[in-house]
Structure formats: structure tokens, C-alpha cells
Amino acid sequence: MDFYFGLLQIFGVHTLLGLSAYVVLLTGQVSMAQAGFYAIGAYTAGAGTAMFGIHILPAIIVAGLVTAVIACIVGFPALRVKGLMLVVATLAFGEMVRLFFFNLTWQVDRGGELVGPNGAEGFRSIRYFPEHGWEVWHVTAFIWAVVIVVMVALWWVDRTRAGAVLRAVGHDETAAQSIGLNLTAVKVGAMTAGGFIAGLGGGIYAHTVTHIEHGVFGVLLATFAIAYPILGGLGSVFGTVIAVLFIQGFLIEGLRFLGDWRSLLFGALIVLAMNLRPTGLLGEHAPRWFRRRKTGSEPLELKEAN
Amino acid sequence: MKLKSLITAGMISASALALSSAAFAADKTVRIVGFGASSGVVGIFGQNSGAAMSAAFEKINAEGGITLADGSKAMIETEYYDDRCNAEEGISVLRRIASTDALVAIGPTCSNVAEPLFGILQAKVDDAGDTGLQFPVFTDVAIKGGLAGISEWVFRNTPSEAKMYDDLFAWIRETYPDAKTIYGGVEEDFAHSRFTWYSVMKTAAEAHGFELVGEAQWLLNDTNFSNQARGMRRAEPDVVAISAHPFTSCGMLREMARQKIQPKVLVGLTSSSSLETLSGCANEAQGIIIPTSFAPVNDEAKAAAEAVAAKGGALDLHSAAAWENAMILRDVINAAGIEGTPDTLEADRRKIRDGLAALTTAHGLLGENKRMPDGEAVKPYVFVHAQGNAWEVVHNPGS
Numbered sequence: 282m283d284f285y286f287g288l289l290q291i292f293g294v295h296t297l298l299g300l301s302a303y304v305v306l307l308t309g310q311v312s313m314a315q316a317g318f319y320a321i322g323a324y325t326a327g328a329g330t331a332m333f334g335i336h337i338l339p340a341i342i343v344a345g346l347v348t349a350v351i352a353c354i355v356g357f358p359a360l361r362v363k364g365l366m367l368v369v370a371t372l373a374f375g376e377m378v379r380l381f382f383f384n385l386t387w388q389v390d391r392g393g394e395l396v397g398p399n400g401a402e403g404f405r406s407i408r409y410f411p412e413h414g415w416e417v418w419h420v421t422a423f424i425w426a427v428v429i430v431v432m433v434a435l436w437w438v439d440r441t442r443a444g445a446v447l448r449a450v451g452h453d454e455t456a457a458q459s460i461g462l463n464l465t466a467v468k469v470g471a472m473t474a475g476g477f478i479a480g481l482g483g484g485i486y487a488h489t490v491t492h493i494e495h496g497v498f499g500v501l502l503a504t505f506a507i508a509y510p511i512l513g514g515l516g517s518v519f520g521t522v523i524a525v526l527f528i529q530g531f532l533i534e535g536l537r538f539l540g541d542w543r544s545l546l547f548g549a550l551i552v553l554a555m556n557l558r559p560t561g562l563l564g565e566h567a568p569r570w571f572r573r574r575k576t577g578s579e580p581l582e583l584k585e586a587n
Numbered sequence: 588m589k590l591k592s593l594i595t596a597g598m599i600s601a602s603a604l605a606l607s608s609a610a611f612a613a614d615k616t617v618r619i620v621g622f623g624a625s626s627g628v629v630g631i632f633g634q635n636s637g638a639a640m641s642a643a644f645e646k647i648n649a650e651g652g653i654t655l656a657d658g659s660k661a662m663i664e665t666e667y668y669d670d671r672c673n674a675e676e677g678i679s680v681l682r683r684i685a686s687t688d689a690l691v692a693i694g695p696t697c698s699n700v701a702e703p704l705f706g707i708l709q710a711k712v713d714d715a716g717d718t719g720l721q722f723p724v725f726t727d728v729a730i731k732g733g734l735a736g737i738s739e740w741v742f743r744n745t746p747s748e749a750k751m752y753d754d755l756f757a758w759i760r761e762t763y764p765d766a767k768t769i770y771g772g773v774e775e776d777f778a779h780s781r782f783t784w785y786s787v788m789k790t791a792a793e794a795h796g797f798e799l800v801g802e803a804q805w806l807l808n809d810t811n812f813s814n815q816a817r818g819m820r821r822a823e824p825d826v827v828a829i830s831a832h833p834f835t836s837c838g839m840l841r842e843m844a845r846q847k848i849q850p851k852v853l854v855g856l857t858s859s860s861s862l863e864t865l866s867g868c869a870n871e872a873q874g875i876i877i878p879t880s881f882a883p884v885n886d887e888a889k890a891a892a893e894a895v896a897a898k899g900g901a902l903d904l905h906s907a908a909a910w911e912n913a914m915i916l917r918d919v920i921n922a923a924g925i926e927g928t929p930d931t932l933e934a935d936r937r938k939i940r941d942g943l944a945a946l947t948t949a950h951g952l953l954g955e956n957k958r959m960p961d962g963e964a965v966k967p968y969v970f971v972h973a974q975g976n977a978w979e980v981v982h983n984p985g986s
Contacts (some may be wrong), residue, residue, distance in 0.1 A: 283720070284686040287679055383776075400643025401781050403699075405737070408706055411719035490674050494699060496776055497674065520625055535677065541626045 282326040286421040288534060291488050293424035297482030299504075299509025299521035300307050300431055304475040306510050307444075308449035308468050310363075314355065314371035315506035318371035318476045321348045322483025324382060326396060327493060329484075330409040331396050332389050337409050341427070341484035352476020356469035375503050382500035383495040397554050400574055403494030424485055431478055432518045439517065451515075479506075510555060512559020524560050527554070601701055615661035617653065617927050619644070621909065622680045622687040623696030623728060624672035628807065628834065632696045632728055636909040637667035638900025640693060641889075643913030646894060653917055656924035663917075671844060672697040677704045685722040688932060689938050690925070692724050693912050696905075698731035698778040702815045705737035712940070713741045721933075723940040725916065727908040730857065731779045732786065735962030742943045744915065744956065745910045745972055746966040748857060751878035754984050755970060756788075756795040759826065759852055760877075762982075766851050769797040770824035772815060772839055774831035775804040780856055784830035788854070800824050807837060810952035812842040820848050828854040829875075833861055842872045852876065861903040865976055872973040880966040881907035881952060888952040908938065908950055915949045954985065 298319055305312045322344040329340030359370045388397035398404040410420050438444045448469045449457040458464055487493050505528070512527065513520030532550060536543045554562065621640045625633030643665045647653065652662045668684065670677040677700035683694050695701050709719035710975040719738065726743040727736070736744045759766060769792045773784040782800075793799060801822040803815035816839065819827065829836050829844070836859045853875040855864075860877040881904040883889045891910050892902040900906060919942035925935040946958040956966040965986050971978040 282686065282952065284679070284682040289680040291675055291679060401775065402778060403702065405702060406706065408710070408719070409710070411707070413776075414716055414718055416718055472707060490703040492674070492676060492703035494778070500697075533676065541630070543669070544626055544671075557941050 284416045286417040288530065290417075290424050291529055293421070293428045294363030294486045294489060294526045295505070295509065295529055296428050296522050297431060297478055297485070298506045299513070299525055300435060300476075300518060301475040301479035301482060302506040303510035303515065303518065303521050304435065304471050304478065306507065307447040307451050307517055309454065310360065310468060310472045311368050311507060312371045312472065312489075313368055313476065313500070313503040313507070314352070314358075314359070314374045314378075314472075314502035315475065315479050318348045318352055318479035318494035319486065319494075319502065319506070320378050320382055320495070321351055323487035323493050323498070324385075324404060324483075325480070326484025327404050327407040327487040328397065331404070331407045333390065334391075335415075337423075337488060339350065341481050344423070344484035345480035348480025349473045349477035352479075353469060353473040354456070355476075357465070358368045358466040360465065360472060366516075372500065372503065374452035375498070375500070377408075379495045379498050380426070382498070388554035399494065403492055404487070407491050407493065409488050411535045420489065425491075427481060427485065432522075433483065433509045435518045447487050481516050508551070510561075512551065512561060513580075514558070514560070514563040516564050520563040527562065590596075594605045594802070602728075602937075609897050615655065615659060615927060616662050616664045617920070617925070617962040618664045618666075618687065618688070619913070620666055620668065620684045620688040621669040621691050622670055622677070622684065622692060622694035624700075624856070625667060625669040625696075626843060629672050629696060629832065629848045630669075630906055631861075632858075633667070633669065634729055635895070635900040635903065635906035636694070636696065638898040639895045639902060639906040640665055640913055642891075642894040642898045642900075643910045644961055646956050647917050647926070648897065650920040653920045655927045657926075661927050663913075666931070668694075668698055670695055670697075672700060674703040676822065677701075678707055681707075681722070688919070688929060690723075690932075690935055691916060692722065693909060694724070694729075695726065695778050696728040698729040698734065698782075701726060701729035701731070701734050702737070702778070705734060705741045708738035708740045721938055723943065725912050725943065727912050728905040729779075730905075731782045733963075736856050739944070740940055741960070742958075742962045744912050744949075744951075744964050744966070746857065746878075746880035746904065746968055747963065748783055748878075749791070750965060751857070751880075752783075752925055753794070753966075755878050756791045756797065757968065758982055758984070759854075760795045760797075762850055763825070766825035767796075767798055768800045768822070768824045769826040769828060770800055770819050770822050771802045771851075772819070772827065772829045772831065773802065773804055774807055774835050776806045777832065779858065780830045780832060784828070784857060785796050788828050788830055794827070797826060798843055800896065805831070805839070805917070807832070809835060810838060813846075815839065816846045816848060817844040819843065820846050826850055826852045826854060827968070830856045831859070832856065833859050833863035833867055836864060837871070838873070840868050840871035857904055860971055860978055861905075862901045862949060865973060869973065869976050874974075875979075876970055876972045876981060878968050878970050879978070880968045882969050882971055882978060884953065884980055884983070885970065891952055911951050911956070915943075915946070917948070918950075919943055 287333040302315045325347050326340040326344035327485045385398045386400045509524040510521045513524030530549050623633035644665050648662045670680045682844040696952045709717045709721050723871045724741050735741045774780040796820045855875045855877040860879040883892045895902045923938040923942040949956045957965040969980045970982040
């Protein structure tokens with residue numbers, strides 16, 4: 282049973298990573314910085330519990346806040362550029378973060394053992410969960426509690442004026458600006474929110490694997506981060522979850538028995554999925570059964586200007 | 588007459604029972620599972636380990652299998668899981684293995700998988716406050732120093748690089764008295780190669796009086812080494828030590844040949860004493876000296892190499908450890924008296940762990956391996972150098 286709980290843990294942390302990119306993608310921006318934010322969250326939360334002995338919950342919240350502040354600072358200059366230039370700028374930021382942790386050595390003595398980031402050799406002994414008596418299912422429940430809180434928050438935001446503003450900027454920046462929206466504030470806000478979610482995800486990730494190193498937070502992870510919401514569809518937060526289940530559950534875990542063929546099929550099946558469902562597995566709209574349940578006022582949607 | 592019938596019936600019943608017991612014993616199996624990187628850049632290591640394990644268990648089964656606590660025999664079943672050298676996948680694979688009836692796992696390949704993987708295991712046996720996974724892991728390939736100390740459920744049969752390189756540089760000092768300076772090249776983003784250069788090779792070289800005149804760094808995916816080689820050429824070192832895996836070792840060696848860099852001594856990383864280096868750059872690698880815990884220098888090692896080759900793999904210092912692990916586990920299981928039933932699975936795993944922990948020596952392909960209290964091993968080794976299309980022993984410190 283622990284194996285399935287372990288899988289659910291992977292789904293959970295990857296869902297947070299995907300949702301961090303989802304928020305930014307709503308504004309039409311493609312950010313490759315999410316792996317960098319994830320790394321900042323991982324190292325910060327890891328330092329919180331392993332080096333300073335604080336509880337996991339404040340540790341991941343602090344990690345989220347620290348990452349959000351950095352995302353906000355990065356967002357101002359980075360979001361002045363668009364399209365491919367933004368991809369390059371955020372990619373460069375992600376690599377900068379990775380190389381920072383590649384060179385960071387900062388260890389403290391905890392019970393006669395040096396604990397903390399040790400350059401390229403990584404950060405070992407982030408063992409909060411087993412050392413505090415958490416069973417595997419406890420960890421899984423904790424992760425999914427965080428994921429559900431984040432999903433509900435994003436779902437709620439999506440149904441408010443703030444969500445409509447995000448989508449408005451994503452649909453047509455010029456039109457959005459012409460109705461008085463502050464593009465920089467919206468984009469930086471989305472980047473900050475995405476940073477917070479990535480920080481939470483990274484913080485939890487560090488504790489599920491107990492050892493982190495710079496190499497994990499590379500371009501591949503950044504690609505996965507934006508692949509989840511794009512593959513799942515930007516209509517709602519559920520698209521990201523479906524994409525995580527498809528990639529992590531089916532392509533990676535389900536096809537493990539195929540050995541070498543798995544990597545080949547991995548790419549082919551993603552291409553196939555994108556061709557069959559070009560707007561994502563769940564499309565650009567929220568699942569119908571969710572929309573039917575909505576009573577009262579209709580969700581705010583921006584109609585494209587003719 | 589009645590008595591005779593009863594005796595006959597009793598004999599027939601006993602014979603039938605004995606026959607059915609024998610048939611039942613022959614059907615008994617235990618599972619020992621391997622895992623590691625069998626795809627991707629370092630996939631060849633996992634493929635060789637998988638082949639070595641498969642060949643070793645086939646040999647054990649052909650010799651009668653293992654003996655259970657009740658004296659019956661059981662065959663060993665095995666399979667190999669691919670973790671693609673990815674930490675998350677490695678953890679997932681181990682959890683999957685632990686959720687089956689497997690008694691013990693052999694793996695992983697990559698040190699960057701081993702380190703987080705060992706972290707999810709219970710650190711101290713019988714520590715009720717630690718809810719880490721309680722499952723024995725016997726590592727064959729991941730060689731970065733000091734990893735077994737992370738958990739008491741972890742045992743490694745990887746050689747001690749610190750000891751090997753210390754002896755190697757002492758031997759170079761003695762054999763090449765004119766060599767004074769050394770230049771290091773390191774594959775910077777791979778845990779094993781980086782650790783080995785900065786914490787092992789460099790320390791050993793300086794301890795034996797070599798002056799470090801420069802260092803060059805590159806990454807696992809790099810394909811251009813001209814800048815690094817240029818720096819090396821300018822320094823004119825007597826000894827060049829390359830701490831990199833076969834793929835970039837070959838790239839660097841080719842660039843060194845192109846720039847006509849010819850040190851008196853060329854030293855390589857343990858993992859490069861493999862077929863991949865020879866098939867990738869045999870000409871450029873001529874003379875490179877590497878310490879290794881496997882070479883086909885005796886009949887047993889030669890037979891093992893042939894058996895693994897028949898399975899489509901190659902025996903090198905890593906896959907030889909997988910072979911040895913299989914043999915060591917056979918002996919441990921035979922001595923531990925495991926039941927091999929679903930009800931005793933947890934107890935059987937614990938007996939295997941305790942059996943491995945109790946070992947002070949174990950039989951290896953090159954001789955006796957010392958088993959250390961922290962779960963590590965100190966194995967016999969030789970120095971080999973590339974000659975033609977083969978690795979030849981240039982010095983045997985044990986002889």
C-alpha cells in the first residue's frame with residue numbers, strides 16, 4: 282500500500298509544480314523559472330526543518346513566502362519582455378538559481394552531524410517526516426491537503442474578477458490595457474502567486490525525497506512544469522491534475538515495464554495527446570459538471586473584442 | 588495378511604508424501620529484485636548489472652538454489668526495474684519492490700538516486716521513533732563514498748576508492764619518480780566523479796607529493812573540451828587525472844590527443860575501466876591507469892565474465908559487484924534460516940539485514956572482501972591499463 286501512497290505523493294508535489302505554472306500561463310506568459318522557484322522552496326524548507334528544527338508547516342509557508350518575494354522581484358524585469366524572450370529570460374533565471382545552489386555550502390552542526398547544503402553534493406538528511414513518526418499515509422494526506430487548499434484557492438480566484446482579469450490579459454494584452462488594466466501589476470501578481478505555489482511544492486518535495494541537489498532543478502523540470510497545464514488544458518485547475526496523472530501515473534509509472542521503449546513512447550504519446558486534444562486534455566473550459574453546479578451569477582468571462 | 592497390507596499402504600503413503608514434498612520444495616521460490624538505471628545516458632551500467640544478477644542467480648539455481656529454515660530448497664526469482672537515474676523514480680521503485688514479496692533489493696546504479704533513497708529508509712534499526720522504510724538494500728554500483736552510513740538497512744559492495752587511489756598515487760610516485768605535477772579534470776555535475784576528484788584523487792595525489800598545477804571542469808552532457816584541454820596543455824603536467832565517466836572521458840581524451848597533450852601518466856575514474864571506454868576511444872585511452880575491483884585474473888572471475896557475456900552484459904567493477912552480491916546473499920540466506928513464506932516476510936527481511944550486518948568478510952571474485960561495520964566494503968583491487976582493445980593488469984597490490 283505504501284507504494285500507492287508514495288505515488289500519490291509524487292502526483293501531489295508535481296500538481297503543485299504544474300499549478301505554479303498554470304497561474305502564470307493564465308496571463309499568457311510562458312515561464313521557465315518555475316524549476317528555480319521550486320528549488321528555492323526546497324532549499325528554504327529543507328533548511329527550516331533540518332538545520333533549524335522548525336515544524337514542517339511553517340517551514341513550507343516560509344518557503345512559499347520567500348519564493349513569492351523572489352518571484353515578485355524577478356517578475357518586474359522579466360515580464361517586460363514577451364514570448365520567446367521571456368522564455369529565455371526565465372530560463373536564464375532558473376539556471377542562475379540552479380548554479381547558485383550548485384555553489385552554496387552552508388552547514389550547521391546538528392547533534393554532531395553537519396547538516397545543510399553542501400555545494401554540488403546536495404543537501405542530505407531532510408528527514409522531518411520519518412524522524413517525527415509520520416507514516417507514509419500521513420505524509421500523503423498532508424500533501425493532498427495542501428494541494429486541495431491551493432486548488433480551491435485557484436478555483437475561487439478563477440471565478441472572481443481577479444480571475445477574469447488574469448484571463449483577459451492572457452487573451453489579448455492590448456484589449457486588456459485599453460480597458461485600464463495594469464499589465465505589469467497583473468503579470469507580476471501572477472508570477473508572485475506562481476512563485477508561492479512553487480515554493481510550497483518545492484518545500485514538500487525536499488521532505489519526500491530527503492536529499493536534494495542542484496541537478497534535479499534543471500531545464501527538464503521547468504519543461505514538465507509548463508507541460509502539465511498546457512497538456513491538461515487551461516480551462517481549470519483540474520487540467521493540470523489530469524496531466525500529472527497522465528504523465529507521472531501512466532507514462533512514467535505505468536509504462537515502466539517497457540524498459541528502454543518507455544522513453545521513446547513517452548515523447549510519442551505526449552505528441553499524440555497534443556494532436557488529439559490541441560487545447561489540452563480538458564480543453565479551455567472548466568469541466569461541464571462543475572459549471573452546471575454553479576448557481577447565481579454566471580462566471581465572469583471576457584468576451585473577445587471584435 | 589492384514590498387517591502386511593497395512594505396512595504396504597503405509598510405505599506407499601510415505602513415498603507419496605515424500606514425493607509430493609520434493610515436488611513442493613522444487614516449486615518454492617524467493618524473490619530478490621534488482622533496480623537501477625537501465626536506460627538513459629548511464630543505462631549501460633544498469634543493463635550490465637541486470638545481466639550479472641541474472642547470470643549469478645541462474646548459476647545458483649542450477650546448483651540447487653538456496654536452503655530454507657526447514658531444510659527444503661528454493662529457487663531464486665529475479666527481475667530488474669529501471670529508475671532512469673532519477674531520485675523520485677528510484678524511491679518509487681523501491682517502495683514498489685518493498686510492497687511485493689521480495690526479500691531484498693540490489694541497486695541502485697546512481698549515487699544521486701542512492702542518497703535520497705537511503706534517506707527514506709529507517710536510519711537506525713529498531714528505532715521506534717523513525718518511521719522510515721524497513722527493507723534491506725544491497726548496493727552494487729552507486730559508489731560515492733560514505734553512503735551506507737545513512738541507514739542501517741543499507742549495505743554496499745562497492746570498493747573503497749579512497750584506499751584504491753591512495754595506493755595508486757603511492758605506486759605512481761614509486762614507479763615514475765620524475766613525475767612531479769598533476770592536473771585534474773572533473774565531470775563536475777555527477778555526484779560520483781565530483782566527489783572522487785575533490786575528496787579522493789586530489790587528496791591522495793597531494794598526500795604523495797604531487798603538485799596540483801590546475802583543474803578543468805566540464806559537465807556530463809558536454810561535447811566540447813577544447814578550452815579545458817588548452818588549459819591543461821599550458822600547465823604541462825606530468826600526471827593527468829580524469830575523474831569522469833566513459834562518455835566525457837572519451838571526449839576529453841580525444842581532445843587531448845588532438846592538442847597533442849602527452850603526460851607521463853594518465854589516471855582515470857574507476858567507472859571508466861569498462862568496455863564503453865574501449866569501444867568509445869580505445870586509441871586515445873591507451874595507457875590510462877585505473878584502479879578496479881574487477882579484472883578477469885583468475886578462473887572464477889573468467890567464468891563469471893563468460894556467464895555474464897552470455898546474458899548480453901559485460902562484467903566490470905560495477906556489474907561484478909552485482910554478481911558478488913547475488914552470491915553473498917545466497918550464503919547469508921542459507922545461514923540465516925529464512926522461512927520464505929508470506930507470513931514470515933518481514934522477519935525474513937530482518938534476518939537478511941542482520942545476516943549482512945554480521946558479516947566481517949565475504950567471498951569476492953578477486954579474493955576476500957572486508958565487510959565494514961558501517962555497511963561499506965573494502966575489496967581487493969588491481970591497477971589496469973588500456974592495452975589494445977582490452978584492460979590489462981599493470982600492477983596487483985595484493986600479490
